[in-house]
Amino acid sequence: MRFENPVPLSEIAALIEARVVGDSTAFATGINEIHQVENGDLVFVDHPKYYDTSIHSAASFIIINAEHEVPEGKALLIVEEPFEAYLKIVSSFRPFQPSMDAVSATAKTGAGTVVMPNVYLGNYVTIGANCVIYPNVTIMDYCTIGDNVIIQSGTVIGSDAFYYNKKTNRQAHYKKMTSCGTVVIEADVEIGAGCTIDRGVTGVTRIGAGTKMDNLVHIGHDTLVGKNCLFAAQVGIAGASVIEDEVILWGQVGVSKTLTIGRGAVINAQSGVRSSLKGGASYFGSPAVPAREKMKELVWIKRIPQIWERLNKS
Amino acid sequence: MRFENPVPLSEIAALIEARVVGDSTAFATGINEIHQVENGDLVFVDHPKYYDTSIHSAASFIIINAEHEVPEGKALLIVEEPFEAYLKIVSSFRPFQPSMDAVSATAKTGAGTVVMPNVYLGNYVTIGANCVIYPNVTIMDYCTIGDNVIIQSGTVIGSDAFYYNKKTNRQAHYKKMTSCGTVVIEADVEIGAGCTIDRGVTGVTRIGAGTKMDNLVHIGHDTLVGKNCLFAAQVGIAGASVIEDEVILWGQVGVSKTLTIGRGAVINAQSGVRSSLKGGASYFGSPAVPAREKMKELVWIKRIPQIWERLNKS
C-alpha cells in the first residue's frame, strides 16, 4: 500500500510507539509485505529467522521486535509487537470506511461502460471504457479494471485476503492480517460468473491483459496472472503464486501458494499443482507431474495383477 | 425446529389426521429428525428398519405408519404417510412467508455492525455486534450470527438443505424434505466470498467460534464445525458431518456426509474424506489416508517399472 503522501517517520513512530534507530527525519512512502516492498516502504518482521531478509530488502524502514544493526540510509522502528504495529498503521492510513451507496460517489467508469443493476462499486474503484459489469457483481474499494473487460454476474473482485497470523503459542486463535492491497484487472480480460478474486494483503493481485476465466474460479491474494491465460471453471489458485503468460488451467485445477507456473504450461483438469512447474509442457495428476509420465503410471498400475501372477508362477 | 409455544398433541393429530396411541393429552415442543431429537419432540419414521431407533430415541411422539408397542410416557401418531405428515406440520408451524423487504423488519443487528448495500436479511435474522456484512450477501430467515463476524460478498447463509426423499418405488422423482432448521455462526468467525452454508433440515448447522473460511466454500445442512478451524478455498462438506476444533482443510478438500474429523486433523489439498478420521494427524488422497502412507504409496508406484524389469531378468 502506498500512502497518499509521504509520511514523516517520526509520525509513524509516534503512532506505533516505536523507538527509532537510524535516520528519524526520513519519510515513508508506503507499507508492504516482504515480497512486495519497494524503496521508501515500511516492512514488519517479528521472527529472528527473517530479520536479515527484511533489513536487507528494498524496504527503507523495518518495524522489528529487537535491536539489530541497521545499514546506512535505513531505520529500525523497535516495538514489542510488530504485527500489531502493522495493523495500527493500516487502520490509520487506510481505515475501513465502506461506501453505503451501491455505487460509491468516488467510483469512476469509462465511456461506453455498462454497469447493470444490483452491482456494488466501492470507493475509488476505477473501470475503463467499453466494459460490461453484469448484475450482482461486487467490486470493492480501490480496485482497477482496464478497458473492454467483461465481468459476469455474482463475481466478487477485491474480497479480503485469507491471511491470518498464528505464529505464537500465546494466541489460541487466528488473527486477521488486515488487507490494504488491491486488484488490478488489465484490458480485454473476461471473468465468468460467481468468481472471487481476493485483493493483495498489501500489494496487488493482477490479472494480465487478454486472460479469460470461466465460472466459479478463485484467485487468492497477491497472485500474479499473466496475459492471455485461460482458466476453466472451478479452478482455484492460492495466494501469491505467479502464473505466467498463456498458461491454460482446465477445470477444477488447484494451485498451491507462492509457486510459479511457466509460460504456456497446460494443466489438465482436476490436477493439483503443489510446486513450481516449467512452461511449455503439459501436466496431470494430484500432485501434478508431466502428463505423459502420469499416463504411463496409470498403465503401469494396471500391470500389477500381471506382475503378481508371474511372481506366483515363478 | 422448536415450536413457538408447546402444541397440544391432539392439535397435531388433527392436522395430520393421525390416530394416537398413548397419552394424547401431552404437548409437543418441536419436531426434529432422528439425529437431532430432544425430549418433547415429534419425530417421523416410515421404514420398519428404523422403528425401534425412533421409538427409543429422545423423541416423545413418533409419527409412524404401523402399530407398535409404545413405552410409558410416549405416544405414537399413526398415519399412512409419515413423510407427508412431517411436511404438513412444517408448513403449518413454519410456513414460507418470505420478507419482500431487502432487510426484514424483524431482522436485528448489534451495535457497531455494518450491513453494506444489496444485502438481504430475512425474517428473524439476528446479527451480533461489530460485524461486517459485505455487499450482495444473503442471510435467510432465523439464522443467527455472533459478535465480530465478517461475511464477505456474495455469500449465502441459510440456503435450504439438499435433502430429498426417494425411498419408495412408487415415486418416479425426488421429493423435497422442507428445511425448517437454521444456521448458527458463533463469534469471531470469518467467511469468505461466494460461500454457501445450508440450514439444518430440522436442526442447526453450526460454525464454531474463531473459525475462518476462504472463498467458495460449501457447508452442507446440519454440519457441526468446531472452534478455530481453517478451511481454504473451494472446500465442500456434505450434510450432517462433525468437524471438531482446530481442524485444517486445505483447498478443494471434499468431505462426505455424517462422518467425524477429529480435533486438530489436517487434510491436504484436494483430498476426499469418505469416512471418519482421527484427530491430531495429517491426511492426503482421495480417499484420504494418513499423509505419510499416501506419500509412500506414490513412491512405490514409481517402482513398478523397476519391478517389471527385475522380473523379466530373473
Place this chain on the structure above:
Amino acid sequence: MRFENPVPLSEIAALIEARVVGDSTAFATGINEIHQVENGDLVFVDHPKYYDTSIHSAASFIIINAEHEVPEGKALLIVEEPFEAYLKIVSSFRPFQPSMDAVSATAKTGAGTVVMPNVYLGNYVTIGANCVIYPNVTIMDYCTIGDNVIIQSGTVIGSDAFYYNKKTNRQAHYKKMTSCGTVVIEADVEIGAGCTIDRGVTGVTRIGAGTKMDNLVHIGHDTLVGKNCLFAAQVGIAGASVIEDEVILWGQVGVSKTLTIGRGAVINAQSGVRSSLKGGASYFGSPAVPAREKMKELVWIKRIPQIWERLNKS
C-alpha cells in the same frame, strides 16, 4: 438462435458482404453452431477440415471462406472471415441491449411465483407458476423457467458461454464467440445457492424436469441434462455434454465437454469424467473408471511393497 421472423438471404449477404453461391432468394430462419443446426439455419465454417460436415449438415446456408460445390436447395455465403460474419449477424439480430431495470418490463412470471429482493430478471425472461426465486439471483435475457422451480440465492442463469476462437496463428489472443443461445429449465427443478448455468452459444442449455442440484454447481454452455438427475455440491460440467435421465453426480465431480453419461449412471465424489460412460453403472476415479475396477486397483497398489519383498527374497 432463431430470428424473430425469417430473413431474406440477400439481407444477410449484404450485412456480411458475402458473395452468394446457390439460391439467393431463400429465407434464413436462424443461425446455429454445427451441433445445433436445423433446416433453414445459417451455419459458419472456416476450416477445410469441416467443410463437408457443414455443407451436408441440416443447415441450409453455409458461411464459408472458399468456393465449394453446393447441394441442391442450399446456398453458400462466401466471405474472408466466417467467424467475423457470425459475430456481425448475432450483433445485428440479437444486439446486447441489457435491461437497466432489476426486473425487465418484458420479463414474465406465472401465478404463485415469488421473486424475492435483489433479483435480476433480464429481457424476455419467462418464469412459470409456483416458483421461488431467492434473493440475489440473476437470470439473464431470454432464459425460460418452468413451473414449480426453486432457484436459491446467488445463482446465475444464462451467463455467457466460455467459448473462444484461437484457431489461427494470426491472432495473439482469444476472441470471444458471442453467445446468442439460452437456458431452458424444465418443471420441478431445484437449483442450489451460488450455481452458474451458462447459456448455449447459439442453442440451448437444458435442465430436465425434476432434476435437483446442490450449491456451487457449474453447468457449461449447450449441456443437456436429463430428467430426475441429482448433482451434489461443487459439481462442474464443461460445455455441450449430454447427461441422460436419472444420473447421479456426487460432490466435486468434474465432467469434460461433448461427452455422454448414460441413463442412471452414478459417479462417485471427486471423480473426473473424461470420456463417455455407459448408463446403469457406478464409476470412480480421475479419470473415472468402473467403481469396482478402481477399488480393486487401490487394493493392488497396497500390495506393491509385498511384491517388492518377495522379489528380493527369490
